[in-house]
Structures are given as structure tokens and as C-alpha cells.
Amino acid sequence: MLEPWALVARVTGGALADAPSGARLDAGLSWYLRRQALRATLGGSWRPPGHGASGGQLGLSLQHRR
Numbered sequence: 001m002l003e004p005w006a007l008v009a010r011v012t013g014g015a016l017a018d019a020p021s022g023a024r025l026d027a028g029l030s031w032y033l034r035r036q037a038l039r040a041t042l043g044g045s046w047r048p049p050g051h052g053a054s055g056g057q058l059g060l061s062l063q064h065r066r
Contacts (some may be wrong), residue, residue, distance in 0.1 A: 001031075001032045001036070002029060002030070002031055002032075003029070003030040003031075003032065004027075004028070004029050004030075005027065005028055005029075005030065005043075006025070006026065006027040006028075007024075007025070007027070008023075008024070008025055009023070009024045009026075010022070010023050011023075022047060022048070023047065023048055024046070024047050025045070025046045025047075026043060026044070026045045026046075027044060028041055028042055028043025028044060029041070029042055029043070036065070038063070038065075039062070039063045039065075040060070040061070040062050041060070041061045041062075041063075042059075042060050043058075043059055043061075044056060044057060044059070045057045045059075
């Protein structure tokens, strides 16, 4: 089963050191295998220019559940 996902957020105040204020867009695709016991996710994060940490990231994660 494939599951697309997206998150649009606006962080204010910069309360966390690794979360500067500004807009953020995360999106990706999760692929469930073996009756949802294994999940592979390919996702990315993007912040628009003009904010402290602008730019993008791309990542791959694997999760296993008993």
C-alpha cells in the first residue's frame, strides 16, 4: 500500500534551537510492506528563502513493527 503525505506549517517565535521561525513544507511517500509490519518512507522538507534555515532536505527511513 502506498500512502502520500504532506505537512504545511508556520513556526513562530523560534522556541527550539533547531526550528527557526518561518514557513515549512514537508511531503513524501510511505510504502507499507508485509501487512504493514515494514514501512519505507521517502520524504523531503523545504523552507522558503528569507528565513534562517532556508533550503531543502531529502531523506529515507525504514520502520519495522512486530
